[in-house]
Amino acid sequence: MIRRPPRSTHCISSAASDVYKRQVIIVVTSDRGLAGAYNTNILKAAENKQAELLSENKEVELVTVGKKGTGYFNYRNFESVNEYEGVTDEPKFDDAFEVMKPVIEGYNEGEVSEVYILYTEYMSALIQKATVKQLLPVVSDSEENTEETEDTSGGYSFEPSPEEVLEDLIPKYMNATLFGALLNSSTSEHASRMRAMKAATENAEDLIKVLTRESNQARQAEITTEISEIVGGAEALAE
Numbered sequence: 001m002i003r004r005p006p007r008s009t010h011c012i013s014s015a016a017s018d019v020y021k022r023q024v025i026i027v028v029t030s031d032r033g034l035a036g037a038y039n040t041n042i043l044k045a046a047e048n049k050q051a052e053l054l055s056e057n058k059e060v061e062l063v064t065v066g067k068k069g070t071g072y073f074n075y076r077n078f079e080s081v082n083e084y085e086g087v088t089d090e091p092k093f094d095d096a097f098e099v100m101k102p103v104i105e106g107y108n109e110g111e112v113s114e115v116y117i118l119y120t121e122y123m124s125a126l127i128q129k130a131t132v133k134q135l136l137p138v139v140s141d142s143e144e145n146t147e148e149t150e151d152t153s154g155g156y157s158f159e160p161s162p163e164e165v166l167e168d169l170i171p172k173y174m175n176a177t178l179f180g181a182l183l184n185s186s187t188s189e190h191a192s193r194m195r196a197m198k199a200a201t202e203n204a205e206d207l208i209k210v211l212t213r214e215s216n217q218a219r220q221a222e223i224t225t226e227i228s229e230i231v232g233g234a235e236a237l238a239e
Contacts, residue, residue, distance in 0.1 A: 021113035023058045024103055025049060026178070027073075028119040028185045029066035030088050036199075038120060038128070038192035039068040045130040046118045050078070065099060065182070088189060091182035096175050104171050107136055115174070119181035120188040126195070128188035133181070135174050 027046045029039050046069070053060050062080040064070040070083045082102060087095045106112035115136040121129045 026063045026117045027069045029069035031067045035193040036196035041130040096179035122187040
């Protein structure tokens with residue numbers, strides 16, 4: 001995996017850092033092109049999420065995984081604090097750990113308040129969906145029956161404490177979630193490229209048929225003209 005050295009932090013928002021903590025957006029794209037709308041969809045979702053956070057006067061930092069995302073945001077003068085290449089084709093768990101390590105450290109030190117990951121979720125060979133997922137703070141899928149849970153938890157003590165358990169589990173949860181996102185993105189990328197290449201092959205075959213037909217028609221017209229000239233010349237000599 002190629003990791004470019006961190007750049008000086010580029011504050012996209014004008015809000016003061018003592019008012020709002022940083023919001024980190026991890027954008028997973030590909031290193032290569034020719035994958036149809038794969039990169040376009042995720043980059044559009046990332047730009048929308050970035051605009052949403054900026055509209056709330058929050059300070060946003062980008063972490064890009066893949067050349068396409070890095071080039072896209074650098075071209076628009078949104079520099080990434082960390083850039084990673086050579087990850088998405090064959091992702092490994094160590095890659096996810098290296099990407100998440102500085103983010104987790106920033107969160108533990110209180111410098112980061114929210115972490116989002118944007119990746120392409122693999123639904124099927126024909127359907128892949130650009131997905132925005134909040135990693136931190138952890139949001140429960142259902143917050144119902146909270147009071148009942150609190151009532152039934154009385155009378156028990158836990159070792160280690162819930163705080164210690166969370167401190168140990170959250171980094172593992174983030175690493176595993178990012179690794180799953182990398183696997184989904186890699187699968188989606190290959191599926192999108194397969195469809196794009198299939199469509200390109202079919203279009204090329206259709207174009208070959210059209211050009212072959214036009215070539216045959218032009219050749220036939222030329223032969224007919226030559227035959228007509230030969231017949232006309234022979235009749236003129238006969239007279």
